[in-house]
Amino acid sequence: MSMVSFLQTLLGGIGTGTVYALLGLSCSLILGKLQICSVVHGDLAILAGYICYQVFSAWGIDPFITLVILIPIFFGLGYFIQKVFMKPFMKLETWKGRYEGQVMVSWGIGMCIMAMEYILFSGKDKTLNVSYRNATVSLGDLSIPVVHIIAFILTIGLLIAIELLLKKTSLGIKIQACSADATTARLTGIPVNKMCAVAFGISSSLAAVAGLIFSLSNALSPSDGFDLTFLGWVAVILGTMGNLKGAVIAGFLMGIIHALTIYFWIPNMAEATIYIVLIIILIFRPNGLFGREISKRRQAA
């Protein structure tokens, strides 16, 4: 195997990994900072992909323009989901009752979203045929799809934006305070429930971005949502819960594993290999790859 094709596979893997990285970022934001567990993000992503597809095929509007409108809409949707469905479980302890309830409720919502997609768009694969879908940039012997470059820049940009938001703005600091100690935060006058809802909204918007990127390089099918959710969670676990950078790096790693499996081994096993790697890593590092930043509280939990 030549060096060029190996590098080509790696680059393709990073391109695929952006979807996992973004979903991992969105799940890591709500779990790591506020300990909200949700398995709805993959379905939200696919929903965003379908909306972009529908708008593009009906009126020919570029999906990135749709995305600008979709981000506030998905923020509102996430805010609503947290306020109505996830809030009742926030009183419970994280690993005793809370995550089970939240996983089940968000899974139910995800199922409804999936079923609506089945009913509205049928189960057949849909492809978002934008003009730049197959365009590539050649770099020496390598050729990189334009979509992957946009996706990579978006992922890194969003990671930096979220980190800055959490560290520099007052909103982010409030979210951090809720994550560190919800009771004290409430005493100092921070509306904890509202902050949770805002964080969920932000993470839903991130899922919408991930959905657009997914729809630009894959065919859309309603059942993908469930798988994507769990792949996003794998990125969270591999990159250590609560570590945003870790989740993004783990997402890229998963993409590379995916691509290498297709190249070297059975293409059918690509998704399974990611999980095999996850289980092997969990044997040696139960806290994930970047476990150093883990807080003492989380270790005790």
Place this chain on the structure above:
Amino acid sequence: MSKKHMLYSIIAGVIILVAYIAYFHGSGQSYNAGFIVYICLFLIAGQGWNLLGGYIGEVSFGHAVFFGIGAYTIALPTGYGLNIPMPLLIILSMVTSGLFAWAISYPLLRIKGMNFLIGTFGLGIIFLNAFTSSQLLFASQGTFLPFVQPSVLYPVIIGITIAVVIFVSVLVKSSTGLSFKAVRDVPEAAQMIGINLYRTKTKALVIGAMITGLAGAMYALYSMHITPSATFDTSISNDILLGSYIGGCGTVLGPVIGGTILIIIQEAARSTITVTGGHNLVLGIILVLVMMTMKQGIWSAIRTGIDKICGKLSSVKKQRR
């Protein structure tokens, strides 16, 4: 469980079994008789899931793995033309599921919460993909099993369901079952009185896997044709755990009630919403409603309702006195 309760439940079980046999012959082996057996398969598997998911409190999204291993243990020897007596194969399928659960307990039970959930889900995906792509395991077209007379098989499955429910209700009242609950509710205190957390969890996982494997073996005999997508698919895991959640996990009768409701609703939704995948809408709404209104599931809600009524009645009696 006291001897009196035991006797009552065995008598109830025998009555149910006799009633089923009467119905089976009376209705002329109708579709409904087969459908009841189909429900029972998921009830058995749900009991297996409940030991780990309800009593230990570790939600597993991948019990289809044990289900599928049970089914394939019974299907592969017949697929390769070996002639092994069926009862032996059924026991063997339980043993293989249990052994596999024991082997997988090392990486999986050291993690908990969301990690455990994702890990078990991944296990399901690994098995589904491996069995679909391996020609040795008959790949995606699957393998066929010998025909077993429904008049023999169906009552046997009903009998096994009753036996499993009684076994689980005895188990959870025994010291082993109490140690499960202790590990779930007060792990520190359980450790202090000398319960090994890891070993207790392994026990629950292995016993649960054996029961689920038995359900898989029965499913193989029931459907007579085994494919990876019919045994290892995530939808099987979902059906197993949704039944317990809707009914109320951590109780014996919860998964029985929930599983029955779930499978009936699912089939009804499938026949009314003809679009592929449309039935998920009904399931999702039910799941959200049940989790939002009664967090402990339907059976607990019913029980607290009964308790309230009984409490009111007894207070009325006291006032009369």
